[in-house]
Amino acid sequence: MGADLAGANLEGANMSGLRLWRVTFTGGNLREADLSDADLFGAFMDEVDLADANLTGTYMSRATLKGANLQGANLAGIDLDRCNLTGADLSGADLTGSNLSQSGLRGANLTGATLTDVNLSRAYYDSDTVWPAGFDPTQIEDLYFFGPDVDLTGISLDDSGYGVDLSGMDLSGANFTDADLSGADLTGSNLTGATLRCASLRNIIASGAIFDEADLYGASLSSSQLVNASFRGASLLDAYLWYITAPYADFTNADMTFSGSMEPVCGSIRPSGGSRSSDLRAVNFTNATMLNFDLRSSTVKDSDFTGADLTGAVDNVFSVWVNATCPDGSIISGEVFGETCLP
Numbered sequence: 001m002g003a004d005l006a007g008a009n010l011e012g013a014n015m016s017g018l019r020l021w022r023v024t025f026t027g028g029n030l031r032e033a034d035l036s037d038a039d040l041f042g043a044f045m046d047e048v049d050l051a052d053a054n055l056t057g058t059y060m061s062r063a064t065l066k067g068a069n070l071q072g073a074n075l076a077g078i079d080l081d082r083c084n085l086t087g088a089d090l091s092g093a094d095l096t097g098s099n100l101s102q103s104g105l106r107g108a109n110l111t112g113a114t115l116t117d118v119n120l121s122r123a124y125y126d127s128d129t130v131w132p133a134g135f136d137p138t139q140i141e142d143l144y145f146f147g148p149d150v151d152l153t154g155i156s157l158d159d160s161g162y163g164v165d166l167s168g169m170d171l172s173g174a175n176f177t178d179a180d181l182s183g184a185d186l187t188g189s190n191l192t193g194a195t196l197r198c199a200s201l202r203n204i205i206a207s208g209a210i211f212d213e214a215d216l217y218g219a220s221l222s223s224s225q226l227v228n229a230s231f232r233g234a235s236l237l238d239a240y241l242w243y244i245t246a247p248y249a250d251f252t253n254a255d256m257t258f259s260g261s262m263e264p265v266c267g268s269i270r271p272s273g274g275s276r277s278s279d280l281r282a283v284n285f286t287n288a289t290m291l292n293f294d295l296r297s298s299t300v301k302d303s304d305f306t307g308a309d310l311t312g313a314v315d316n317v318f319s320v321w322v323n324a325t326c327p328d329g330s331i332i333s334g335e336v337f338g339e340t341c342l343p
Helices: none
Strands: 299-301 320-322
Touching: none
Parallel strands: 299 320
Antiparallel strands: none
16 A cells, blocks of 8 residues: 545645555645656545646546546546546546556546547446446446346356456446456345356455346356345355355345265365355344355354255364354254254
């Protein structure tokens, strides 16, 4: 992490040619600042005012510029790949020859912007994005629209491990079969009824996200943050849920069966299904189908398995069961070593 200059008044400052990797400028005033040839790799510039700033030759790859004011800015030839420009004001900006590949343009205002020869490969936008008059985003190859019921089978937005910002989106009914959304921020997003078969969802942040009735057959959600996420009635057959953090998640009526087959699932052999080495505190598994589910080395505290089918489920001595409600309504207090809800 670089220096913290959040909220700083740097109007007219000369920072030409400086190496400003991951510096935080959030909410700052950079009007008329000279940032020519500066290296702003990964800088945090949400809500920054860059009006009339000199950005000639500036390198801004992977910067976050949510809500930033870039109105009328000269961004010609600038490298803005993998930037988060959600809600940014780019009206009247000159983006001639700039690189916006894999960047997020959700809700961005590009009214009157010049987009001649701009690289928008694998960039993404939504219904709130405003394009220049006469510009048709549907005619741009590999420029992706995100919204309800879209078909994005096989999409791979970001192969750098940084992930993309899809937080708060309505993606209900969308088709993400075989998609790679690893590391994506899906906080608070609605994926009700979405198809995510064989999708790579490793390391996603999906706190409060809704996956109700979604098809997640064979999907990999390993090492993901699923706090307070809802999977009610979802199909998680042969899904890979190891190392997840899921306090208060809801899997009511979900099918979480591990088939146990040695045949490849979504192109790879799965040693086991379930949520091995996971944080499963206060999770609702009411009436879930959890055949052959792997709970080894997981923390199962204050969780509810009322009516769940745990046939063939496994754990080990490293699992922690405290105050858990078993399928028959009995309570595992945790006072007896090795006591679990497993049959």
